[in-house]
Structures are given as structure tokens and as C-alpha cells.
Amino acid sequence: MAEDFQSPQEAGSQEPSRKDFIILASGAAAAIAAAGGAVPFIRSMQPSLDVEAERFAEIDISEVPEGKVTTFEWQGKPVWVFHRNAEQIALAANPPKPSKDPKSKPDSERALKPEYLIVVGICTHLGCIPLYEGGAKEEWKAWHCPCHGSQYDMSARIIAGPAPQDLEVPPLEYLSDTTVLIGEA
Amino acid sequence: MAEKGSLSRVYDWFDRQLPVTELMENHATKYPTPKNLTYWWNFGSLAAIFLVIQILTGILLAVQYKNDPTLAFDSVQRIVRDVEWGWLIQPMHAIGASFFFLVMFIHLGRGMVYGSYKSPRALLWLIGCALFMVLVIAGFTGYLLPWGQMSYWAAQVITEVFSAVPVVGQTLVEWVRGSFVVSDATLSRMFTYHIVLVPILFIMLTVVHISALHKVGSSNPTGVEIDKKEKDKFATFHPLTTAKDAWFGLLVLMVFFAFVFFAPHYFTPVAQFIEANPLQTPPEIVPEWYFLSMFAILRSIPEKLLGVVALFGSVGILFFLPLLDRSPVKRAFSRPIFRWGLLLFFLDFIYLGYLGTKPPLGANLVAGQIATLYYFLFFLSLPLVTWLEAKMAAKKGAKDE
Numbered sequence: 289m290a291e292d293f294q295s296p297q298e299a300g301s302q303e304p305s306r307k308d309f310i311i312l313a314s315g316a317a318a319a320i321a322a323a324g325g326a327v328p329f330i331r332s333m334q335p336s337l338d339v340e341a342e343r344f345a346e347i348d349i350s351e352v353p354e355g356k357v358t359t360f361e362w363q364g365k366p367v368w369v370f371h372r373n374a375e376q377i378a379l380a381a382n383p384p385k386p387s388k389d390p391k392s393k394p395d396s397e398r399a400l401k402p403e404y405l406i407v408v409g410i411c412t413h414l415g416c417i418p419l420y421e422g423g424a425k426e427e428w429k430a431w432h433c434p435c436h437g438s439q440y441d442m443s444a445r446i447i448a449g450p451a452p453q454d455l456e457v458p459p460l461e462y463l464s465d466t467t468v469l470i471g472e473a
Numbered sequence: 474m475a476e477k478g479s480l481s482r483v484y485d486w487f488d489r490q491l492p493v494t495e496l497m498e499n500h501a502t503k504y505p506t507p508k509n510l511t512y513w514w515n516f517g518s519l520a521a522i523f524l525v526i527q528i529l530t531g532i533l534l535a536v537q538y539k540n541d542p543t544l545a546f547d548s549v550q551r552i553v554r555d556v557e558w559g560w561l562i563q564p565m566h567a568i569g570a571s572f573f574f575l576v577m578f579i580h581l582g583r584g585m586v587y588g589s590y591k592s593p594r595a596l597l598w599l600i601g602c603a604l605f606m607v608l609v610i611a612g613f614t615g616y617l618l619p620w621g622q623m624s625y626w627a628a629q630v631i632t633e634v635f636s637a638v639p640v641v642g643q644t645l646v647e648w649v650r651g652s653f654v655v656s657d658a659t660l661s662r663m664f665t666y667h668i669v670l671v672p673i674l675f676i677m678l679t680v681v682h683i684s685a686l687h688k689v690g691s692s693n694p695t696g697v698e699i700d701k702k703e704k705d706k707f708a709t710f711h712p713l714t715t716a717k718d719a720w721f722g723l724l725v726l727m728v729f730f731a732f733v734f735f736a737p738h739y740f741t742p743v744a745q746f747i748e749a750n751p752l753q754t755p756p757e758i759v760p761e762w763y764f765l766s767m768f769a770i771l772r773s774i775p776e777k778l779l780g781v782v783a784l785f786g787s788v789g790i791l792f793f794l795p796l797l798d799r800s801p802v803k804r805a806f807s808r809p810i811f812r813w814g815l816l817l818f819f820l821d822f823i824y825l826g827y828l829g830t831k832p833p834l835g836a837n838l839v840a841g842q843i844a845t846l847y848y849f850l851f852f853l854s855l856p857l858v859t860w861l862e863a864k865m866a867a868k869k870g871a872k873d874e
């Protein structure tokens with residue numbers, strides 16, 4: 289059978305035959321076509337346009353009481369606005385313990401305005417929502433995570449526990465003194 | 474010869490066009506099974522029984538269930554309270570999942586004790602591992618559907634695991650969830666995987682699993698392969714195995730129904746009776762019992778990426794067992810080192826499960842790390858164990874002479 293496709297010269301030679309070439313070439317073409325064909329299937333599982341529309345949120349922070357945290361929603365995630373009092377600002381600026389996050393930034397870079405710390409309220413360990421305790425147990429500690437015990441300070445930096453990073457400061461922009469746009473194109 | 478009845482004429486009509494008799498004879502009435510199989514060889518058929526239960530009850534649940542975050546939780550409560558016989562169907566499926574896992578662990582453990590993963594059954598073992606992965610996916614996707622607090626947060630934690638992947642992590646998480654957090658999009662896809670993808674894979678792989686089994690035949694408790702020609706050591710599948718499978722199956726089903734009738738929520742944590750709330754984590758997130766050991770492995774490693782690698786590795790390493798253990802001795806009891814190593818491995822696995830229920834702090838964290846280390850060491854040391862055992866056997870051989 290196989291010989292039918294080979295010229296007499298090819299039959300005995302070690303060189304790749306015309307048949308090998310055709311098999312390889314058509315195989316490669318089929319693989320590329322299959323990969324291309326898979327794109328729509330894989331892409332269809334990405335966030336859809338209506339979900340994408342939630343990439344931005346505009347929030348009004350004027351109502352957040354001092355010394356308290358208010359939760360807003362952005363991309364279905366909780367965003368905390370922590371309206372800090374003078375004492376809390378001082379604790380955040382001079383943390384008693386260093387952050388475990390090697391890329392940790394000082395409080396002045398985390399809170400654009402020192403009174404308002406705005407962070408995504410999702411534990412960087414495995415995505416639980418830490419609970420606010422506002423210095424009630426230890427004065428530096430603002431949150432602890434109920435899932436695996438991560439502890440965050442007044443600037444929402446990771447001080448102890450399994451979480452690798454400080455709570456994320458979302459991309460934000462003050463549109464006015466009291467309105468903030470959260471999200472990034 | 475007597476005139477053929479109409480029933481057998483119908484049968485003949487089928488048999489002429491479909492290999493009915495051939496299949497029945499090859500796979501049931503004349504299929505040879507070793508006479509000396511113990512009840513440990515019953516767990517494969519038990520797995521098949523639970524697969525059938527899951528598929529049947531699952532179809533009925535899917536008829537009533539609503540895969541929308543605003544309706545899902547109530548629709549499950551409605552099935553239990555308002556749908557005729559729903560009180561039976563829903564717990565059968567939920568308790569069935571636990572029993573399926575239990576049966577699977579024993580089936581897998583039997584394979585490890587009797588070297589079922591060795592030649593000529595290596596491929597059979599690999600197909601089994603694939604089936605186990607499907608079961609894990611089934612358990613994970615199914616748990617989200619009732620949309621309780623524990624459903625939601627378990628899904629949140631497990632999908633977040635992909636964020637540990639370097640560079641593309643966040644994109645991958647969004648791709649898996651179909652949104653930024655577990656949401657409507659996530660529920661719809663998990664539902665689809667659970668009721669379409671999972672059953673298709675289960676059925677296909679089970680057919681391949683049984684085909685591979687019937688090609689190479691069952692092993693047996695002695696660990697020594699029986700020659701096909703030793704006819705007196707085999708009995709036909711029917712009636713020996715069918716009878717044994719049926720009575721043992723009924724025995725296990727009695728225990729199963731005891732749970733279904735008298736403790737339908739035995740495995741359900743309290744938080745599952747609260748509707749999912751994306752902005753409120755329950756005080757404690759504990760997975761179902763059958764994921765506890767894997768959960769403990771994930772948590773005992775403080776480095777995120779390594780923890781995730783260990784999590785997937787703990788299941789993935791099963792695929793490499795035929796490669797890691799090249800000892801020709803099949804039966805664990807006949808191996809001086811392996812038998813203790815394996816016993817310790819089983820205890821280690823149970824202990825990890827226990828640790829999975831405890832917060833990973835202080836002594837528990839260290840214990841979890843040691844147990845995780847042993848889990849992997851057991852597999853990775855197999856080439857060494859095999860080599861040592863061969864030496865011991867050679868020494869003993871020399872002494873005996």
C-alpha cells in the first residue's frame with residue numbers, strides 16, 4: 289500500500305519522503321486550524337460585556353462616619369472606605385510592626401488623602417472578607433481574617449498570617465472632594 | 474427442535490444486527506473472574522452503583538433546580554419541602570456524593586494495597602485516576618449549586634487558587650469565574666459542567682475503565698497473576714460476582730438509606746442553610762469531609778504558589794504511581810518496607826483530614842507540614858524503597874542457600 293504513494297527513488301532512501309512531508313504539513317495545518325477554532329470557545333468563557341461594564345464604579349464617600357468603615361461595591365467586590373481619625377492615621381503612618389509584603393508601600397502612598405483609606409476588602413490569601421475590629425484587641429490591628437487568621441493594620445497592610453500581600457488599593461481617582469472613581473481601563 | 478417463541482424471535486432479530494449475545498457472554502455470563510477475590514474487589518461495582526444513583530437523582534433535581542443566584546437557594550429548599558418525593562431525591566444526591574467519595578477512597582486504597590496499578594493494569598489505573606479527577610470536579614461544581622454560604626465561599630476560595638499562577642493568574646481566575654468574583658456567570662457555568670460535562674466524562678471513562686479491566690482481567694489477593702489456562706481458579710462473572718456484588722451492594726445501600734432517612738443533613742454544615750452573601754464571609758470555611766485532606770495540604774504551606782502546586786500535586790501524583798513504584802511484588806503485605814510505609818500513608822491521609830478541620834496555627838501548622846511532607850515523601854521514596862527491598866530479598870536468598 290505505502291509504496292503506491294512513493295516514487296521508485298524515494299522507496300529506498302532515508303530522506304523524508306514526499307508522503308512524510310504531506311503528512312507533516314497537513315498535520316500542522318490541522319493543528320493550527322484546531323487552535324484557531326478553539327479561540328472562540330475559550331474566549332466565550334471570559335467575562336461578558338455586561339460584566340465588563342462593572343469595571344468602574346463611582347462612589348460618594350461623604351457619608352462615611354469618622355473611625356468607621358463603609359463598604360461599597362465595585363466589580364461585585366467589597367471596597368472599603370475607612371474614614372480614619374487622627375489616632376488611627378498616626379498608627380498607620382508609624383506602624384509598630386513591619387508588613388510581610390515585600391512590595392509594601394508607606395501609608396502616604398496607600399491613602400491619597402490620609403483621612404480616607406480605600407482598599408478592596410478581600411483577603412489576599414484566599415479571598416475571604418476580613419472583619420473590622422478597629423484596634424479593639426490590639427491598637428495597631430484594624431482587621432483580622434476569619435478564614436485563616438491573617439491580620440491587617442490601620443493601613444490594611446498584612447502584619448501576620450498566611451496572606452502574602454497588603455490589601456489591594458484599587459486604581460482610583462478623586463473626581464471631587466467626596467466622589468471617587470474606582471477602576472482602570 | 475421446538476418452534477421458537479415470539480420472544481426469542483425478537484431476541485434473534487436484535488442479535489443478528491447487534492452483538493448482544495457476544496457482549497453478554499464476553500462481559501458477564503462467560504467473563505472469568507478469579508474465585509479468590511475478597512470483598513475489597515467489590516468497591517468498583519459499588520462505585521458504579523453510586524454513579525447510577527447520582528445520575529438518576531441528578532436528572533430529577535435538574536428538572537426542579539433553578540440556576541440563578543436569586544432563585545437557586547430557594548429552589549433547593551423548595552425541592553426538599555414542596556416537590557413530591559423531593560425529601561428523598563435531594564438527600565439521596567447529597568449523601569450519595571459522600572458515599573461515592575468514600576467508596577472511591579477504598580477502591581483506590583485497594584489498588585495501592587494490592588498493586589493494582591502495576592503491569593498489566595497501569596493504563597487501567599490511569600483511567601481510574603482520570604475518573605477520580607472527574608469526581609473531584611463533580612464534587613466541587615455540585616457544591617456551588619445550592620448557593621448557600623459555604624457553597625459560595627468554598628467556590629470563592631478554590632477559584633482564587635488560580636491567582637497564584639504567575640503573570641496570567643488574575644486573567645485565569647476571571648476566565649474560570651466568568652466575572653471578577655463568584656457570581657451569576659460562575660453559577661451558570663458550574664451548573665452546566667455539573668450536569669453535562671461531568672456525566673459525559675463519567676460515563677465515557679467508566680466504559681473505557683471496564684473495557685481495560687476486561688482486557689487484562691482482575692488481579693487477586695495473592696498478588697500472583699493467575700494463568701488464563703488454570704480454568705479451575707476462575708468462576709464466571711455470573712452468577713458468582715453478580716451475586717456477591719448484589720448482596721454487598723444492598724448491604725451498603727442499607728447504610729446509605731439509613732443516612733438518607735434519618736440524618737439527611739449529616740454532612741451539611743450549618744452555613745449551608747444561609748443563602749450565599751458575597752459581602753459576608755462565614756466565620757469558618759471548612760470544605761466537605763472528602764476534601765479535608767487536600768485542604769490541609771493547601772493550608773500547611775505558607776507560600777501561596779507552592780501551596781497550590783502541592784494541592785494539585787496531591788492528586789496528580791497518583792498518576793505517577795505506576796512509574797514511581799517499579800517493584801515486581803504486587804501485594805503490599807509481602808513487602809517488608811512498603812507495607813509499613815503504606816499503612817503510615819493511609820493514617821497520614823486520615824490525620825491530614827483531621828487537621829483540615831483545625832485552624833492552621835501553632836502546633837497544628839507544624840503537624841500539617843510534617844503530614845504533608847510525608848504524603849509526598851511516600852510517593853517520591855518508592856524507587857528507593859523498591860531498591861532496598863530488592864537488596865533485602867537478595868540477602869535473604871543468599872542466606873537461605
Ligand code: HEM
Nearest residue numbers: 514515516517518520521584589598601602604605691692
Ligand atoms: C466512577 C468511578 C469508578 C468506577 C465506576 C470504577 C469501576 C471499577 C470496577 C467495576 C472494577 C472491577 C471491580 C473491582 O476490582 O473493584 C474496577 C477495577 C479497578 N479500578 Fe476502578 N472504578 C472507578 C474509579 C477508579 C479509580 C479512581 C481508580 C484509581 C485511581 C480505579 C482503579 C481501578 C483498578 C486499578 C482496577 C483493577 C483492580 C484489580 O483487579 O486489581 N478505579 N473499577
Ligand code: FES
Nearest residue numbers: 411413414433436
Ligand atoms: S483567606 Fe484570609 S487568611 Fe486565608
